[in-house]
Amino acid sequence: MKSISLTGLFVLFITLASLRSGFSQWVARHNLSAAQYQAAFDDYVKKGFRLSTVSGYTSGGQERYIALWEKKAGPEWAARHGLSARDYQNAFDDFSKKGFRLTHVAGYGVDAQAKFAAIWQKKSGAAWAARHNLTAAQYQKAFEDFSKQGYRLVHVSGYVVNNVEYFAGIWEKSAGNAYIARHNLTSSQYQQAFNDFTKQGYALKTVSGYTKNGTNLYAAIWEKAGAPLWAARHGVSNGNYQYVFDNMYYQGYKPAYVNAYASGNSCEYNAIWTNTNMKGADIAAIDEAVNQYMSSQSVKGLSIAVCKDGRLVFAKGYGYADAASGEEMSPDQPLRIMSISKPVTSVGVMTLLDQKKISLDKPVFGPNSILGSKYATPSGKEKLNRITVRQLLNHTSGLRSCNGESVFWDQNKNADDAMNVLLNASDLITTDTSSQYIYSNTNFFILARIIEQVSGQSYENYIRSNVLNKCGIGNTMYVGAATGTAKSGEATYVPMDKMNLQLWAGFGGWVARPIDLLKFLNRVDGTAIPSDVITSPTHTAMVAGTSLNNNYGCGWNVSGTTQNHNGCFNGTRSFLVEMGNGISYSVIVNNNPSNDGCGWMMKGAIEAGLNKVSGYPSYDLF
Known part of the structure; x- marks a missing residue:
């Protein structure tokens, strides 16, 4: 479950996994303008999908959105995007009065101001609290104060406005499983933390990217809990995200969380997937055979697909479709x-x-x-x-x-x-x-x-x-x-x-x-x-x-x-x-x-x- 960063060519992605038996019904979209996101939102809601994750970001200075929808039963819910800090606070107060609790929030900088996208659900549960527009110092203090009061951090979003990093978080007052949270980690620091916590049995629950002074930084939460097979990537380039997503899909993975953030003149992506379709040992058996062959034969890129009784059950790209540019291999690239x-x-x-x-x-x-x-x-x-x-x-x-x-x-x-x-x-x-x-x-x-x-x-x-x-x-x-x-x-x-x-x-x-x-x-x-x-x-x-x-x-x-x-x-x-x-x-x-x-x-x-x-x-x- 290594999280790495590479580069390549961009393709717009949409999949309705409901068309494939064995998957729950979900939709993933990225690189949507505000208008495209609103149109997609309206369309999927009409079809019975509910928003599970949304992240705003900029790419080339243009406002963009990435989101996941899932077709499943649940409590009444509401979502808003493109809100200023004031509008977000007003929406927060209004929904809270109506019995809704915040379940997801993403902050992002657009034209030197903070904007927010959020999801609320009308349900009861443990006491909860939320904060936004916290500086790093304020966020650290809030984290410590809430921890002392028995609250645990369940969601975090990092974002940068005018080259200053800010944080939005959601806390719940519950015992729960052991968890670890980190913020302001560089890519290498995040990778090291990812490796260390994974070895200790922690599963990644949230990872948020943001860029300050040209450096990509990460805030994340890990939880020590029994979980299905999972995988994560961070810092995936705009060009490679489609290929990474396709690779995960054809191995039986389902997206659980997506996040995007401005990076230079483009953007990068983080994502977490879970897999209840294939055993980790079975995927590892294929991976080990392929990787050993590639290593021993100095092969740069390999693509494989497997059928069982006429059904496509596995496909994956390994290495690079173009090693010179860093374009990753995926099952959807012809050779x-x-x-x-x-x-x-x-x-x-x-x-x-x-x-x-x-x-x-x-x-x-x-x-x-x-x-x-x-x-x-x-x-x-x-x-x-x-x-x-x-x-x-x-x-x-x-x-x-x-x-x-x-x-x-x-x-x-x-x-x-x-x-x-x-x-x-x-x-x-x-x-x-x-x-x-x-x-x-x-x-x-x-x-x-x-x-x-x-x-x-x-x-x-x-x-x-x-x-x-x-x-x-x-x-x-x-x-x-x-x-x-x-x-x-x-x-x-x-x-x-x-x-x-x-x-x-x-x-x-x-x-x-x-x-x-x-x-x-x-x-x-x-x-x-x-x-x-x-x-x-x-x-x-x-x-x-x-x-x-x-x-x-x-x-x-x-x-x-x-x-x-x-x-x-x-x-x-x-x-x-x-x-x-x-x-x-x-x-x-x-x-x-x-x-x-x-x-x-x-x-x-x-x-x-x-x-x-x-x-x-x-x-x-x-």
């Missing part, structure tokens, strides 16, 4: 999948088979073939005319592999240019068809041309319409750019090779999240739930090995009833694996491991970790 593109192409061909538009034993080149009218067989290469679709799919065509040719690295070249280069290469044909298994990118480059010829569509459009859309995969899976550069939101790679990914598409040009790859695998794995996008006989044909290689079918490595494929090229290693027993996973890294050529050590490490997991939640995070 190059390289040769896992081959199963995608294979399924595209299989859909044509189901549509009765193609035969696997149809010749590819020559008279009465699929491509003969478009790509003539060069003189002296009549052996090409013996190649069938099936032989391309199972790498028994006798053609050597491509991608080293300059045409595949030229953004100005198209598929016809590349096909002409290959067909006229003197070394294209290495053996007779069906005489040897030769893993070859050329086979799947040609298969992409077959899909285009038979369907009358571009390769990517056909795959999207007939495969990805049917698998429920959106625009986070796509063929990379002809320039070979990463698209917006995509992870970066070390080294950053700039091949023409449009030409690599059929054999290595797709970009996807591990989550997308599992959606794909779920719908092409031959199991009844969820239903496949290809028929059962077609699936049987797809995973059938050959006498030349019983462990490779049509675009898939096969082992018994399970299927998998890996991807391996500069800057990327990837795996998509059906393990059996209902477990499948996908993993991608974005730099070359130091001693794991094509990722097989990664596969072994991941599976060793997954085999230690005692059980998975019943929810589905897809």
Whole structure:
């Protein structure tokens, strides 16, 4: 439960966890203007949500809000935001007279004045007291005085106005569990306190950030109480907060508290999450396997997703999507999948088979073939005319592999240019068809041309319409750019090779999240739930090995009833694996491991970790 601070790129976040079974219904929003926050507040209240946390702050000098809502029963409540100190005092007095008690308050500086956002609930309970606009000295004295009177601090908010730190607090007169409170801690001091108190069995309940003289400071409360699995982060940059939030969500965590504060010309975030969905030991088993592999192989960034019986039950990004900028990895950042593109192409061909538009034993080149009218067989290469679709799919065509040719690295070249280069290469044909298994990118480059010829569509459009859309995969899976550069939101790679990914598409040009790859695998794995996008006989044909290689079918490595494929090229290693027993996973890294050529050590490490997991939640995070 280490709390650290990093940097990266910002994306607005909203999630309705009520759409996923296994979670209580909640909504989280951040970076809202005052008007946007009011509109969101009104909308969620109408839908039966109640505000649980709100924090005002500034980013780039502009007033912003971060908040949590939860759909649950409770007493009558009220909330206000954007209040001056006087207005806040008036609201406080008015609600107190009506029997409401303050349960949450956040102070923040806007245009050299203090503002407040607060939540009240109409309920009885222990005696309570609240103070605001206390200087550090006044806050310390109030803390000591209330402690002597038997009150305990249950909430604190630190904020800065005109470069002076102030505090607002809520105290309750109750015995309760042992607790510790600290304020005016620097980031390193807070981290040390966090580590120390966590080791002693304390759980973080509140953490408030504020900046004075360019230094980020923290006030926090820890409580020694039996609690569910929890995690916290502080000082998360504006750019990385979305990625951190996504990471926690896909591990089964629910936000319990959020806070934001101005930092320089931007802002930073603190948050606390709880997890009643997964055991800490199970998450630790996956973490330890991944972290050990990354450390031993000098891997900078890794993204993984895990399915149980067709349900997404876990996903997490480790390390960095862009180590140079400090952008953290999350499950929602697409990465190059390289040769896992081959199963995608294979399924595209299989859909044509189901549509009765193609035969696997149809010749590819020559008279009465699929491509003969478009790509003539060069003189002296009549052996090409013996190649069938099936032989391309199972790498028994006798053609050597491509991608080293300059045409595949030229953004100005198209598929016809590349096909002409290959067909006229003197070394294209290495053996007779069906005489040897030769893993070859050329086979799947040609298969992409077959899909285009038979369907009358571009390769990517056909795959999207007939495969990805049917698998429920959106625009986070796509063929990379002809320039070979990463698209917006995509992870970066070390080294950053700039091949023409449009030409690599059929054999290595797709970009996807591990989550997308599992959606794909779920719908092409031959199991009844969820239903496949290809028929059962077609699936049987797809995973059938050959006498030349019983462990490779049509675009898939096969082992018994399970299927998998890996991807391996500069800057990327990837795996998509059906393990059996209902477990499948996908993993991608974005730099070359130091001693794991094509990722097989990664596969072994991941599976060793997954085999230690005692059980998975019943929810589905897809």
